[in-house]
Amino acid sequence: xxxxxxxxxxxxxxxxxxxxxxxxxxxxxxxxxxxxxxxxxxxxxxxxxxxxxxxxxxxxxxxxxxxxxxxxxxxxxxxxxxxxx
Amino acid sequence: xxxxxxxxxxxxxxxxxxxxxxxxxxxxxxxxxxxxxxxxxxxxxxxxxxxxxxxxxxxxxxxxxxxxxxxxxxxxxxxxxxxxxxxxxxxxxxxxxxxxxxxxxxxxxxxxxxxxxxxxxxxxxxxxxxxxxxxxxxxxxxxxxxxxxxxxxxxxxxxxxxxxxxxxxxxxxxxxxxxxxxxxxxxxxxxxxxxxxxxxxxxxxxxxxxxxxxxxxxxxxxxxxxxxxxxxxxxxxxxxxxxxxxxxxxxxxxxxxxxxxxxxxxxxxxxxxxxxxxxxxxxxxxxxxxxxxxxxxxxxxxxxxxxxxxxxxxxxxxxxxxxxxxxxxxxxxxxxxxxxxxxxxxxxxxxxxxxxxxxxxxxxxxxxxxxxxxxxxxxxxxx
Ligand code: FES
Numbered sequence: 001x002x003x004x005x006x007x008x009x010x011x012x013x014x015x016x017x018x019x020x021x022x023x024x025x026x027x028x029x030x031x032x033x034x035x036x037x038x039x040x041x042x043x044x045x046x047x048x049x050x051x052x053x054x055x056x057x058x059x060x061x062x063x064x065x066x067x068x069x070x071x072x073x074x075x076x077x078x079x080x081x082x083x084x085x
Numbered sequence: 086x087x088x089x090x091x092x093x094x095x096x097x098x099x100x101x102x103x104x105x106x107x108x109x110x111x112x113x114x115x116x117x118x119x120x121x122x123x124x125x126x127x128x129x130x131x132x133x134x135x136x137x138x139x140x141x142x143x144x145x146x147x148x149x150x151x152x153x154x155x156x157x158x159x160x161x162x163x164x165x166x167x168x169x170x171x172x173x174x175x176x177x178x179x180x181x182x183x184x185x186x187x188x189x190x191x192x193x194x195x196x197x198x199x200x201x202x203x204x205x206x207x208x209x210x211x212x213x214x215x216x217x218x219x220x221x222x223x224x225x226x227x228x229x230x231x232x233x234x235x236x237x238x239x240x241x242x243x244x245x246x247x248x249x250x251x252x253x254x255x256x257x258x259x260x261x262x263x264x265x266x267x268x269x270x271x272x273x274x275x276x277x278x279x280x281x282x283x284x285x286x287x288x289x290x291x292x293x294x295x296x297x298x299x300x301x302x303x304x305x306x307x308x309x310x311x312x313x314x315x316x317x318x319x320x321x322x323x324x325x326x327x328x329x330x331x332x333x334x335x336x337x338x339x340x341x342x343x344x345x346x347x348x349x350x351x352x353x354x355x356x357x358x359x360x361x362x363x364x365x366x367x368x369x370x371x372x373x374x375x376x377x378x379x380x381x382x383x384x385x386x387x388x389x390x391x392x393x394x395x396x397x398x399x400x401x402x403x404x405x406x407x408x409x410x411x412x413x414x415x416x417x418x419x420x421x422x423x424x425x426x427x428x429x430x431x432x433x434x435x436x437x438x439x440x441x442x443x444x445x446x447x448x449x450x451x452x453x454x455x456x457x458x459x460x461x462x463x464x465x466x467x468x
């Protein structure tokens with residue numbers, strides 16, 4: 001089965017700019033989809049160096065998400081998983 | 086030799102403050118440590134003030150190299166005598182110890198302190214001056230010796246209970262400590278002090294009948310810790326920084342995302358963030374093989390400074406990253422900070438909602454607390 005890879009930035013900047021809840025993402029994914037996602041954290045995914053993008057940051061399958069929220073990420077993941085089938 | 090010193094107390098049931106006071110000070114350039122335990126008559130705020138007065142007099146006299154006996158006598162003469170009970174308003178024990186081990190202890194009115202060499206009670210030569218009721222002991226402390234001071238609230242805890250009508254008593258207490266030391270030979274001053282106090286309050290069915298306090302001085306080989314935080318000013322020094330930490334003979338901590346990435350890159354090992362234990366308060370910890378603890382930087386350090394300052398390391402949950410970091414500091418004796426001085430441009434953004442304190446200031450604050458409040462040996466290196 002294809003797994004969708006999520007990377008959450010747990011860096012200082014993303015944390016204080018609204019990302020403090022993101023590390024708990026897995027708790028908000030519908031249980032039936034949990035086995036199709038792989039969530040990892042990273043101490044900084046280096047987008048904060050780019051002034052034009054707004055933190056907090058996360059990546060899904062390599063695509064960058066600015067101003068990430070749990071809601072946004074969960075919706076995106078569901079969309080991607082449902083697209084697979 | 087390093088002296089790990091810690092104390093704790095529980096006030097008598099119903100009192101907010103404790104009538105026993107423990108103070109200590111390390112005099113760095115003289116390689117000496119002075120510790121004082123004073124027990125004020127009665128309990129509550131009055132006792133606390135008496136004890137505090139006594140302890141600070143004793144500490145200051147001794148720190149300023151007044152001969153122990155003389156300071157003890159001056160203190161005794163200053164202390165008022167209770168009209169009713171004809172006893173002094175506060176008792177005290179002064180420990181003056183040099184880092185090479187030579188130790189003198191002078192005691193007035195407190196229960197006899199105990200000294201353990203590993204797990205054996207050390208018999209000390211004690212000279213008692215009948216006239217002024219001062220007892221003076223001298224000995225040469227060795228590595229793995231412990232001096233344990235306690236107030237009568239400890240030795241007399243449980244008094245009146247059917248199974249211990251006269252209280253816990255020195256004999257039983259010594260057996261208890263001996264047992265602890267046999268099973269846990271390297272127990273820290275903090276943990277030993279804590280178990281003694283909690284046992285004493287258990288004797289009183291958790292309702293202390295008197296102010297209960299205990300201080301422990303533990304002579305040991307220093308446990309070393311290095312904390313590395315912040316990228317080096319000069320990018321070419323990344324490798325040097327990583328090498329300094331890797332070769333460090335002791336516990337290794339990294340505090341900071343960018344720093345963690347430098348290590349991962351130089352050591353060619355992945356950084357893995359631990360998402361199993363997250364709280365919205367602080368970013369989670371991470372792991373890099375070969376490093377003992379990896380945390381986020383400035384927020385975690387700031388929180389840790391707060392914990393160290395308030396000594397509230399009981400309240401916060403134990404897997405909170407700042408809590409882990411604070412515990413790590415306290416479990417070591419000699420702490421080296423290796424601080425990178427490159428400014429993180431991302432933190433300079435005026436749109437940032439919180440003021441992120443400059444790394445250097447937070448580190449200085451932590452270093453100050455560790456040195457003054459917890460008597461650690463601290464060194465800060467900038468790179
Ligand atoms: S702190 Fe999140 S991308 Fe750098």
